[in-house]
Amino acid sequence: xxxxxxxxxxxxxxxxxxxxxxxxxxxxxxxxxxxxxxxxxxxxxxxxxxxxxxxxxxxxxxxxxxxxxxxxxxxxxxxxxxxxxxxxxxxxxxxxxxxxxxxxxxxxxxxxxxxxxxxxxxxxxxxxxxxxxxxxxxxxxxxxxxxxxxxxxxxxxxxxxxxxxxxxxxxxxxxxxxxxxxxxxxxxxxxxxxxxxxxxxxxxxxxxxxxxxxxxxxxxxxxxxxxxxxxxxxxxxxxxxxxxxxxxxxxxxxxxxxxxxxxxxxxxxxxxxxxxxxxxxxxxxxxxxxxxxxxxxxxxxxxxxxxxxxxxxxxxxxxxxxxxxxxxxxxxxxxxxxxxxxxxxxxxxxxxxxxxxxxxxxxxxxxxxxxxxxxxxxxxxxxxxxxxxxxxxxxxxxxxxxxxxxxxx
Numbered sequence: 560x561x562x563x564x565x566x567x568x569x570x571x572x573x574x575x576x577x578x579x580x581x582x583x584x585x586x587x588x589x590x591x592x593x594x595x596x597x598x599x600x601x602x603x604x605x606x607x608x609x610x611x612x613x614x615x616x617x618x619x620x621x622x623x624x625x626x627x628x629x630x631x632x633x634x635x636x637x638x639x640x641x642x643x644x645x646x647x648x649x650x651x652x653x654x655x656x657x658x659x660x661x662x663x664x665x666x667x668x669x670x671x672x673x674x675x676x677x678x679x680x681x682x683x684x685x686x687x688x689x690x691x692x693x694x695x696x697x698x699x700x701x702x703x704x705x706x707x708x709x710x711x712x713x714x715x716x717x718x719x720x721x722x723x724x725x726x727x728x729x730x731x732x733x734x735x736x737x738x739x740x741x742x743x744x745x746x747x748x749x750x751x752x753x754x755x756x757x758x759x760x761x762x763x764x765x766x767x768x769x770x771x772x773x774x775x776x777x778x779x780x781x782x783x784x785x786x787x788x789x790x791x792x793x794x795x796x797x798x799x800x801x802x803x804x805x806x807x808x809x810x811x812x813x814x815x816x817x818x819x820x821x822x823x824x825x826x827x828x829x830x831x832x833x834x835x836x837x838x839x840x841x842x843x844x845x846x847x848x849x850x851x852x853x854x855x856x857x858x859x860x861x862x863x864x865x866x867x868x869x870x871x872x873x874x875x876x877x878x879x880x881x882x883x884x885x886x887x888x889x890x891x892x893x894x895x896x897x898x899x900x901x902x903x904x905x906x907x908x909x910x911x912x913x914x915x916x917x918x919x920x921x922x923x924x925x926x927x928x929x930x931x932x933x934x935x936x937x938x939x940x941x942x943x944x945x946x947x948x949x950x951x952x953x954x955x956x957x958x959x960x961x962x963x964x965x966x967x968x
Contacts, residue, residue, distance in 0.1 A: 605651050606682040606964070609673025613646065613654035614684055617669045618954065621658075621688065625951055628690055629944050631667045634660035642670070642968040652676045657968040664862065664940075665689055666957065670968045681964035687957040693775040693946040694903070694921050697734065697938035700910070702927040709912075713863045714921070714938025717771050734866035734938075737769045764867075774923060775948040777905060782839050782947060786822035807842070810834060814851045818902065826908070835901040837946075844906045844924075846934065847913035850897035855919050857893050857937055895919055895937055903942045 620640060621628050630637060638644070642657030654673040661668060672683040697714040703722045711734050716722060721740040724731060741747050742765045751768030783803060792802035793813050807825035810832045818836040827840040830848030838844075899916040906924035912932035920942045922928075 603675075603680050603682065606673045606675045606680045607684075607961075609649060609652045609654040609675075610671045610682045610684045611673070612649050613656045613671030613673060614669060614686060616646070616654075617656050617658055617671060618688075621667065621690075622951070622954060625945065628667075628951075631658050632660050632665055632690075655966070655968055662687065663689075664860075665692065672964065672966055672968050674966055681966050683962050683964045683968065684959070685962055686959045689955045689957050691772070691952045691955070692940065692943050693948055693952060694923050694943040696737075696921065697936040698922050698928065699774060700922075700924045700926070700928045702929075703738075704927060704929045708915075708933040710933075710935040712935070712937050713860050713866060714940070715866065719771055719774070732764055732867075734764070736765045737771050738767055739769065739771050740767065742767045774925065775946070775952070776950065777839070778947040778949050779839070779841075782820055782837070783822050785820040786839075789819050791817070792819065792821070811848075812851070816852070829899060830914075833898060833900070837902055837942075838900060838904045840905065841907040843908035843911060843926075844904065845911045845913060846899055846916050846918075846932070848899075848916075849914070850899045850916060852897060855895045855898045855901060855917075857895050857919050857939065858941075859890055859893050860938070860940060893937075901939070901942075903946055 617640065620637075621631060627637075631640075637658065640656050640658045642655055645653050645655055647653050652673060652675045654671060657670040659668050659670075660666070666687055666689045669686045669688065670683065671686075672681055674681045695715070696717045697711040699717045701718065702720045703716060703718045705722075705724050709724075710731065713734070715735040715737055718736075718738040718740070720738065722736055722738045722742045724743065724745075736742050736745070741751070745765040746752070746767045786796075786803035787798065787801050789796070789802040790800045792800060793810060793815070795808060796803050797805050802819050802821045804821075804823045804825075807827070808823045809828040809830075811828075811830055813832040813834060815834055820837045820839065821834065822839045824841050826842035826844070827838070828845045828847070829838075830846065831851060832848070833850060833852035895917055897917065898919050900918050900920065902920045904910075904918070904920065904922045906922070906926070908924070909926045910922060910924045910928045912928070912934040915933035915935075917935045917937070919937045920939045922936060
């Protein structure tokens with residue numbers, strides 16, 4: 560039988576033509592789709608990088624100065640960072656930035672959106688940042704040896720070495736205590752517990768062996784200049800009328816509600832008075848006598864209850880915490896009564912509390928606290944927000960995530 564090769568070849572060519580007619584357009588379509596996807600991905604990536612550029616710009620702005628950070632964390636709107644300004648300094652698109660305070664204290668939330676110029680593709684990033692305060696706590700010292708009935712409210716105690724609570728103070732179950740060494744009598748011997756262990760868990764009011772951060776380096780030069788510019792301060796300053804004192808200084812029966820910088824190069828004795836502002840003592844500070852002036856109405860921190868443990872049923876005075884309302888209850892304000900000093904106190908030597916004075920603010924001493932007095936310190940976070948140091952503490956990123964892209968932020 561004779562095979563018809565020409566017919567078979569014709570059929571094969573027809574089949575091949577059909578395959579080519581089907582496959583080629585499909586391949587062309589797939590190639591077009593791949594190109595479109597690649598272009599879309601490029602535009603989306605560009606929008607994402609623009610959002611990242613906005614985030615970088617926000618970080619740079621927040622690191623500009625402590626005043627700028629305090630403005631953002633205080634909830635004040637800043638032009639250029641209120642979600643209204645469109646930045647076009649990067650080729651290929653635009654970005655906008657919105658910085659708001661929160662969600663917690665000393666935190667800010669940054670929303671940054673980038674948009675591709677050609678496709679309007681939009682990507683949005685949200686990040687939360689926190690900057691530690693220069694002084695976090697009512698009392699911070701290299702060593703703390705409290706012999707009397709010392710009380711600290713609304714903020715923790717921090718020590719670079721040990722905390723020794725003696726006398727009535729040994730029973731103080733508040734506030735939180737952090738020390739690199741031991742906290743006596745809570746824990747006074749044996750290997751220091753690992754932070755977070757059963758012996759020293761997060762809910763405990765004492766934390767021995769804790770990595771307490773180093774204290775900040777104060778900007779003494781700026782404080783000195785500010786004190787020299789003051790007028791109307793208690794006598795003895797140089798120049799006259801200023802609050803810069805070249806040697807030792809005693810404040811006795813001085814009542815002044817003007818918030819100013821007091822700078823003492825030597826030792827300081829503060830007694831029978833009421834002063835406000837910032838007290839820089841390069842030597843030792845002794846506090847004694849009685850408070851003067853009007854009562855201090857203090858703003859209670861919203862998280863004041865964190866300084867008190869659930870097993871503490873109450874404190875002796877009204878409206879303290881856990882207090883009359885119970886655990887986790889805060890009133891908006893509290894009448895401390897008369898105080899010896901309101902504000903931030905820095906002591907280059909030793910703080911020696913002799914009397915039972917009240918203070919509203921924060922104390923940082925580079926040596927120790929050692930005295931037999933019964934002082935009470937009410938922590939004021941606002942007074943340490945403007946502490947002047949030679950460098951700002953590092954900005955910490957708490958969270959970072961992407962949300963559905965939106966241009967209106």
